[in-house]
Amino acid sequence: MRVNLLHMARKKGRPTLPLPPRDGLGASRVRVPEGPGIRALDFLWHVVSTQRHRHPDDDLSAVQQRFDDSLVVLRDTTPVLADDWLAPGTDIFFYRRPAPEKPVPYSITTVYEDGDILVVDKPPFLATMPRASHITETATVRLRRSTLNEELTPAHRLDRGTSGLLLLTKRRDVRGAYQDLFARREVDKVYEAIAPLRSLRVPAIWEHHLVKEHGDPAGAVVPDLEPNSRTVVSSATRLSSEEEASLVSLYDVDGPLGRYVLHPVTGRTHQLRLQMMAEAAPILGDTIYPNLLPAEAEDFSLPMRLRCTGLAFIDPLSGQPRSFQLD
Incomplete structure (x- = not known):
């Protein structure tokens, strides 16, 4: 049995990856908590078995196989054996096996x-x-x-x-x-949102103080606090009669419907969704605002009608202007 008392310092410059991405997924890092230490197999099995979204076949034998295949490593890429003793603060890296989606x-x-x-x-x-x-x-x-x-x-x-x-x-x-x-914030971003049409004076600037706590699916607009978000609204126009009729029927809403062209200056989480709800109307298909719908109510035929249609910037490598647009 080896004893690991590793407390590796980060090297200067760009860090190397102890395990490279595989099949599109990066490796996960977990740290041994404070306490007396723990056997490597016991620690990793606890991590995997308590994973909320775990593949049903990822059992104890599958965890043991990771050690057998040298797919559990330290930060310096040293393979960890199942019976190694891990000290508190030790980081190990391994590949998770996600649940079917x-x-x-x-x-x-x-x-x-x-x-x-x-x-x-x-x-x-x-x-x-x-x-x-x-x-x-x-x-x-x-x-x-x-x-x-x-x-x-x-x-x-x-x-x-x-x-x-x-x-x-x-x-x-x-x-x-x-x-x-x-x-x-050196990229000019353009979004289009479709929602019930409201009377707006455009162009307009929307500024709000937005908050969203980690783990909470919904954010909120907090009144009377200094704004931490800014969006420029360049236009709000009614949809064509054909497009409006199609969306009214699909989403079971009343018209008229409008296309709002939005230029976010800041990038707060859910910024445009919250600001549309506060200043105009909730975006069609939004499953969080104004009402949070359960995950099982998600309908792939009713996507949220918020779309990034433009990106423009000065290329950081060539120094030349770059611009990309969608119809």
Whole structure:
């Protein structure tokens, strides 16, 4: 039996991955809690057996097989044996086995691709990155599997219910440049939302103080606090009679319906959904606002009508302007 007292410091520069992504999924990291320490097999079995969204076949023998295949490692890639004693604070890395998921009946289409980036039209009902119960039915995992590129990574995120333009980087060495571009708010983003038409004076600026607690599916607009979100509304126009009639029937709502063109300056979680509810009307198909619907009520035929239709920025590598639009 080996005794591990590892407390590794992070190396300077870009960290290496103890286990590379596999089949579209990155490895998970777990840390041994405070206490007397624990045998590696006992610790990992506890982690896997208490996982909320676990594959039914991921039993104790499957956990043992990970150790046998050297697929449980330390930060420095040293394989961990099942009988190793892990000290508190030790990080180990392994691959989770996600539970089966209901397939999302929409495809991802490519809008643009070069050696550095991939721009796609993400459909509704696909999360951008794996999270909670949505692991394999996500844009990132689907695209990594279809392109065989395990380094493919989103530079920004779209809500699971939101469709439209999503930019991904194709290599780790360019990832930071594009992610920083979005983090610094240097990307002009355009969204279209369809909702009951309200009388608005446009162009307009919507500013609110928005809050959303981690783990809470819904956020809120808090009045009388300094705004932390800003959106420019460039237009709000009625849909054509044909499109309006189709959506009124599909969503069982009353007309008139409008198309709101929104330019978010900030990127708060659920920003456009909350601001539409506060200033105009809830977006068609929104399963959280104004009323949170149970997960089992989700209907793939009724997507939320919020779509990212434009991205424009100065490319961080070439210095040239880039612009992508959807009809």
